[in-house]
Amino acid sequence: MGFNERTHAFLAARYYARLKETFGERGVAAFIHGVQYYAGQRGRRMAQRAIREGQPLTHATYLQYGELKSTELVQPTDKDVLEVSPDYVIRIRRCPWHDQFEAMGALEAGQVYCRYLDEAICRGFNPDLRFRVERNLNSADCCVHRVAETRYEAPPALPPREQYRRDFSFHCGHLFWSMREVCRGIFGPEGETVSDGVLADFRESYGQEMEETLRAWEHHDFNVCDD
Numbered sequence: 001m002g003f004n005e006r007t008h009a010f011l012a013a014r015y016y017a018r019l020k021e022t023f024g025e026r027g028v029a030a031f032i033h034g035v036q037y038y039a040g041q042r043g044r045r046m047a048q049r050a051i052r053e054g055q056p057l058t059h060a061t062y063l064q065y066g067e068l069k070s071t072e073l074v075q076p077t078d079k080d081v082l083e084v085s086p087d088y089v090i091r092i093r094r095c096p097w098h099d100q101f102e103a104m105g106a107l108e109a110g111q112v113y114c115r116y117l118d119e120a121i122c123r124g125f126n127p128d129l130r131f132r133v134e135r136n137l138n139s140a141d142c143c144v145h146r147v148a149e150t151r152y153e154a155p156p157a158l159p160p161r162e163q164y165r166r167d168f169s170f171h172c173g174h175l176f177w178s179m180r181e182v183c184r185g186i187f188g189p190e191g192e193t194v195s196d197g198v199l200a201d202f203r204e205s206y207g208q209e210m211e212e213t214l215r216a217w218e219h220h221d222f223n224v225c226d227d
Helices: 005-023 025-052 059-064 096-103 107-125 168-187 189-206 208-215
Strands: 079-083 088-092 131-135 143-147
Touching: 005 025, 005 096, 005 107, 005 168, 005 189, 025 059, 025 107, 025 168, 096 107, 107 131, 107 143, 168 189, 168 208, 189 208
Parallel strands: none
Antiparallel strands: 079 088, 088 143, 131 143
């Protein structure tokens, strides 16, 4: 099966469910905080690479330095650009994360996750960029993302920095261990028990070999780029 976008969504859904079941609204708040922490780390790694290479922290640069190495579950036709000026607005009509949340009966988790994820990635990259998620597929018929005051004459056409794309074993490891760090920080041993439960859920669904791959990222420093 391997790691992909849906595996990534599985981890988010199970963290949301176990945190809410264990801690109620405090668990939901911890989940949101964890998603923002995880996403901010991604954005800051993107910014580190851009600064190293002398690139301004603009929205056009942000589009170049994304880390996700998409699988065949994502197709170019899934997304289109609605506006480029004064704001940059995209619409996403299909998404494998949403497909996974829906298959798990976890649309509430997906709605919360997608509400905060991309905004936090962009804020980690450059907090002066005004990124807003206006709709997401877990509660609407499409996702709509808006970045204010880009004022492009045409959609940015600079090629992505493929050398910085990371596969989903990395991104799943990052999500799991960053969320575990937040759960432990907020709830102590009870938070670690939540993470242990998510890992058990993952092993049951994806097998011991993929669990071991997830475990292998435990001591990685996700706060800095390593390439």
